[in-house]
Amino acid sequence: MLISVVNFSKIADDEIQKVLRAINRQIEEDFAPHWHIGGSLRLEGRIATSPKKQAQPDELRGEAILYLWDKEDLRDALGYHDANYLGLPFGFVFTHLAQELEEPWSVTLSHEALELLGDEHVNTFAAGPHPQDRNRLVFHWFEMCDAVQAEMYDIDHVKVSNFVLPLYFTVGNERGGRNDFLGTQRNGKGLESFGVSPGGYIGFFDPTTGQSDIYVAPGDQKAKKRLTIKGRAQIGRRAVRYREFRVGGAWRLLNTEPLRAARCVREEDGSSRVVFAGAGRGRARRPSRAGRKSAATARAERPQRKSRRAPRGRKRR
Numbered sequence: 261m262l263i264s265v266v267n268f269s270k271i272a273d274d275e276i277q278k279v280l281r282a283i284n285r286q287i288e289e290d291f292a293p294h295w296h297i298g299g300s301l302r303l304e305g306r307i308a309t310s311p312k313k314q315a316q317p318d319e320l321r322g323e324a325i326l327y328l329w330d331k332e333d334l335r336d337a338l339g340y341h342d343a344n345y346l347g348l349p350f351g352f353v354f355t356h357l358a359q360e361l362e363e364p365w366s367v368t369l370s371h372e373a374l375e376l377l378g379d380e381h382v383n384t385f386a387a388g389p390h391p392q393d394r395n396r397l398v399f400h401w402f403e404m405c406d407a408v409q410a411e412m413y414d415i416d417h418v419k420v421s422n423f424v425l426p427l428y429f430t431v432g433n434e435r436g437g438r439n440d441f442l443g444t445q446r447n448g449k450g451l452e453s454f455g456v457s458p459g460g461y462i463g464f465f466d467p468t469t470g471q472s473d474i475y476v477a478p479g480d481q482k483a484k485k486r487l488t489i490k491g492r493a494q495i496g497r498r499a500v501r502y503r504e505f506r507v508g509g510a511w512r513l514l515n516t517e518p519l520r521a522a523r524c525v526r527e528e529d530g531s532s533r534v535v536f537a538g539a540g541r542g543r544a545r546r547p548s549r550a551g552r553k554s555a556a557t558a559r560a561e562r563p564q565r566k567s568r569r570a571p572r573g574r575k576r577r
Contacts, residue, residue, distance in 0.1 A: 261298075268328060269355050279369060287374070287377070288300075298377075349381060370420035371404075379403070379404075388431055391462065410482060422444075431454075460483060
């Protein structure tokens with residue numbers, strides 16, 4: 261995949277070229293040998309005065325596009341990408357928001373480029389254990405860097421992002437296998453399959469609740485700060501497509517409350533709701549078609565209309 265990079269920031273093009281060379285080396289020498297996915301980034305010229313989302317970008321020369329931008333998007337965001345209305349994979353790297361995370365913008369660009377290569381249309385999931393209940397199956401987002409996004413390394417004096425390896429998305433740790441590129445050891449152990457390193461987080465779809473959740477390890481303030489900055493935008497890789505980036509609700513559910521069993525309860529009116537153990541009434545859902553009252557029953561419950569009487573002395577026609 262050829263990814264066009266367009267510079268809408270104040271960063272000099274020669275500095276960007278230096279970073280792109282490092283990331284292209286990362287893709288060719290580090291990422292591709294593990295994932296068997298190749299690609300390259302190329303700096304393009306700039307025609308328009310601002311990035312375009314809904315129309316084919318004039319700057320596009322490759323199969324996808326990444327923008328470097330100093331300004332905030334309409335909702336603020338940190339390096340997000342998703343496909344626009346034409347199905348074109350695209351992304352943003354907001355340099356000033358990268359500064360809030362206290363990391364070089366080159367790490368964010370590396371992060372976005374690798375995830376664009378790994379899941380360009382943001383529609384891939386991997387079945388794996390729930391972060392807090394290893395015996396329950398959920399569907400994890402197929403993200404290359406989220407779980408280890410606080411870790412970085414140098415290529416030609418340029419900081420780039422760590423990334424997970426294919427064995428990360430397998431149930432159970434395989435003997436002698438590696439789950440991330442750097443393989444950082446903590447307390448004598450590396451990153452577990454479907455695990456999360458300090459400063460990172462993972463997202464997944466839970467079929468039990470029918471919701472997408474984001475998990476951060478308890479007490480990980482760095483990951484909380486990162487998630488808060490990215491959540492301020494209410495836009496992310498999967499939020500654009502699934503409208504599910506709910507930092508306030510999903511994050512608190514997984515970090516300030518113990519894990520609770522959930523079950524679906526059918527109401528008398530045909531609606532259904534999810535009830536968590538030890539909780540009150542859940543959020544009511546729209547009644548299913550099968551659960552709605554039949555038309556005959558609804559008609560029977562309607563007040564009977566009085567028949568219209570003809571005036572005395574006249575026959576009704």
